[in-house]
Amino acid sequence: MKVANLVGVLALLALAFSFATAYDPSPLQDLCVAINDTDSAVLVNGKFCKNPSLYTPDDFSFSGFDVPGNTSNQLGVHVNIVTVDLMPGLNTLGVSMARIDFAPNGGLNPPHYHPRASELLLVLEGTLYAGFVTSNPDHRLFAKILKPGDLIVFPFGLVHFQLNIGKAPAVAIAALTSQNPGVNTVANAIFGASPSINPSVITTAFHLDRKTCGGSPGSRMGEPYISTL
Structure with missing residues (x-):
């Protein structure tokens, strides 16, 4: 009887674990309207995979992060993000990276969020004021002045920003936890x-x-x- 009870408990635990660990994959696009007609369907959440025999080192590398971005725009910022579209080898790995250049005296990466990623930012040059705001109901601001070598993390889906408060150009590298993190700039979305x-x-x-x-x-x-x- 005890053995039967133990088997029953283990079966219930296994069932509960299966429900706890089952979840939908994170979307890699903003919208996906369901359709039954496969002739009208498109591929989402990734790319087709190349034949492994045709892989090359170029699939897993990218050159250009050493080139400064053009910051002569209204916000004084340039973001060069490398996603799966530029580095095919990122497909299914859940990571991407960006170089962010800031103009002196106020270059701003404005309040925005990534609907599909957390972000880790490393300052390489200059002095940035950077932070993020928590969601409802608290809206707590966590912000710091960052100098070369400093890191800050922006949690998944939270509004964050970076402002160059120095007199010299600033450069930062961002690592994101999605091959296609997406970005939604708050002001642009609203206005x-x-x-x-x-x-x-x-x-x-x-x-x-x-x-x-x-x-x-x-x-x-x-x-x-x-x-x-």
Whole structure:
């Protein structure tokens, strides 16, 4: 009887473990609408695999991180990210990497988040003010001034940023936990949505008036009223 009970307990534990360890794979794209027609379907969550006999060292390497990015833009930042599209050998490995260049005196990688990755940032040159904000309900800010050799981690899916507070250019390397981490810049998503978000949503959420948002009292749903950043 005791043996039968033990077998029953082990069976229940095995069943519970199978449920606990089973989960859907992380998506590698923003959207994926289900369809039954395979002729109209597309491949997602990765790439087709090359015949192993055709692998070359170039599949597993990338050159160019030594080249400074052009930071002569509104934000004074340039991000060169190497994902599976540039290094095919990253496929299924769950990692990618980026070089981020910042212009002196205020180059900004603006508040954004990666929907499919955590990020580890290493400062190589310059002085950065960097941090992240936790989710609802606390919205706690964790931020530090970073110098060459310093690291900071941005947890999965949380809004984070980096600002060059030095008088010289700054450079950082970021490692991300996805072959396709994605990026959603908060300001662009809110103020640059297409079609535009109704002014009432923006003004109420940010405690602004319509003039600040670029709208007019007569603006209607779907009318463009906010320019893309």
